[in-house]
Amino acid sequence: MLDSNVKGQLKAYFEKITQPVELAASLDDGAKSQEMQALLQDVASLSDKITFVRTDDDARKPSFAINRKGTDVGVRFAGLPMGHEFNSLILALLQVGGHPSKESAEVIEQVKALEGEYRFETYFSLSCQNCPDVVQALNLMSVLNPRIKHVAIDGALFQQEVESRKVMAVPSIFLNGEPFGQGRMGLEQILAKIDTGAAARDAEKIKAKDAFDVLVIGGGPAGSAAAIYAARKGIRTGVAAERFGGQVLDTMAIENFISVSHTEGPKLAAALEHHVKEYEVDVMNLQRAEKLIPAAAPGGLIEIQLANGASLKSKTVILSTGARWRQMGVPGEDEYRNKGVAYCPHCDGPLFKGKRVAVIGGGNSGVEAAIDLAGIVAEVTLIEFDSQLRADEVLQRKLRSLPNVRIITSGLTTEVHGDGTKVTGLSYKNRNTGEVHRVDLEGIFVQIGLVPNTEWLKGSVALSPRGEIEVDVRGQTSVPGVFAAGDATTVPYKQIIIAMGEGSKAALSAFDYLIRMVPAEAVAAA
Structure with a gap:
């Protein structure tokens, strides 16, 4: 699972672990469970302070907990924390293993002083660059304070759960079963939301x-x-x-x-x-x-x-x-923000796997977004206000070579449609003819400047x-x-x-x- 160079680097990192750590996995017979077991066994082989055990005691499979033996200190990942989340895995191992955080003493004491019970769940995607900040902050909080628990969930792997909870943007955070926040948040921001006197x-x-x-x-x-x-x-x-x-x-x-x-x-x-x-x-x-x-x-x-x-x-x-990011300023945009209207294709794209989406904007950002999304979703419709795309020619050539991309120029988006909970389509006007058309889809990525x-x-x-x-x-x-x-x-x-x-x-x-x-x-x- 891990190559020799990565193993060598991790072995050096794991020398900082001072407390025994147990990797407790809940697995099934699927391919992702096999990958998870291989990853965890590789990790456990790199330190005599890390052990692997299969418990199958969690409803989410595949998932695993990183526990400090003999204590209630731990964090949980539902899914494989690779991609942008690999660093989150390493930090969690070190912190559960007793290695001190670099956060200020003041912030650490603020976390430790929190009263009440906090059960956090974070939905992430492996391509989301905003998600690790949230995952790492909540993991650290759960290590510092036994009244705080956190599980990080790969939304692409638990699609049924994502759809039932209407998660359409990552990172999405739930606290004690209720929506808590969306988007990038660091430790100080999370603390500011739950520590009302801060x-x-x-x-x-x-x-x-x-x-x-x-x-x-x-x-x-x-x-x-x-x-x-x-x-x-x-x-x-x-x-x-x-x-x-x-x-x-x-x-x-x-x-x-x-x-x-x-x-x-x-x-x-x-x-x-x-x-x-x-x-x-x-x-x-x-x-x-x-x-x-x-x-x-x-x-x-x-x-x-x-x-x-x-x-x-x-x-x-x-x-x-x-x-x-500039908004379209059309009816429905505010109502369906984070319910299908998104501004970060890298973060939220994986949540629309196999679905139909639109990209609004034909500059470099819009065309790059359409190219990225075309490898994930079923169909991309790019709508540009101008009579031609404004992106670099090399990007335009790549875009036009993709079979599941449709390009519309001279198009003015006029409305976002939805069913009350999520996006179902959009309308645009052909600026040359004045005709209004509707496009049925599940996601809209806005890329029209600043x-x-x-x-x-x-x-x-x-x-x-x-x-x-x-x-x-x-x-x-x-x-x-x-x-x-x-x-x-x-x-x-x-x-x-x-x-x-x-x-x-x-x-x-x-x-x-x-x-x-x-x-x-x-x-x-x-």
Whole structure:
């Protein structure tokens, strides 16, 4: 099951295990059960602290538990945790085996202090880059707190269960049998949902913070670069981010990041966060900015009001709030989001195996999505608003070579149809003839570009008609001391490497502003 190179690496990792671990499998006669048994026996052979036993005591087959012998500490996987979830398996083995987590002592104590009973179930797909964060966070919580239990379930392997619970997007989390959340969530986000006092405690901590020299709003590529460049100048730097990593977390393959031939969004986001934290940067994650108040006088402090009621103040601010997927804005889209309307083909594609889907958008993202989905689903209908596809020619050739893909140009999607619980089709208008057509299908993947996350800035800084922050060549906005960078700005070409460069430039501009700035008290005295 595992090749010799992987076995060698795992054997070295498993030397960190200090507590005896038992792999308890529930199997049947199917091929996946045979694969699971082979995997678990391979794993058990790599450490004298890991044993394999077949118990067949769980209703989900194939599944297995990773238990710390003699205790009630453990986690469970229903399905083979390969692909993106292989790291989740290794981490679970290490943590159940007594190897300490790298999470902060504060977060660990917060998990341990949770009261009540929590039975989590997470549905994942092996191609989902968002799922491991959820699986690993809940696994760690179940290791730290005996009142928390977690099972990670491969939705593609347990299709009947997925359909009965109406799971149409991954990761999907259930708590004590009821829907808890969908989409990427880290440990801190999960804690914030179940620990109702966490937001208030965070707000009190933030209120007590001194003013920053540079405050970065947003933790994507632009914000990370800005924070690093600012911190390297030796000035007091803070980052307030609603989700550190930003939209990069939702990006699968990255093949145009110069000097790195291939990486994936979550890996890059983790590297960005690690790099930022190598410096004395005050990182405040899960903090949503709601209002910017300019300095009352030149050289004064700029205020950022947060959703939790706290405020941050700084001599300069760098706005790097990024962008999000653009929605179609048609009837039915909101009603059936995560019930057939999806935005991540890599994450949710496997849930539509053998079904009919549409991809909305004929740019690179849309065509790549259609190509990927064509290998999973029964039929793909790609609908492009323009009279021709806008994707690179090499992608178009690949798309047209696929037998189960239908391409519609000059098509305007007008409505999403459903039966109250899931998508059943869509309607589109032929822009040349005005005729309206209906397409019966089970899934719709929207890939039509980005919208800047700038609604909260209206009336504070100058925005373009498209909602982008207007900046000059130095990244300066219309407000003195406020700079901006990345996908939220008017800078063309929304690319990771460009955002990093713009973030670095904004930090250098902010530093230059600081060293030339006349203190507010000096202005008042004059």
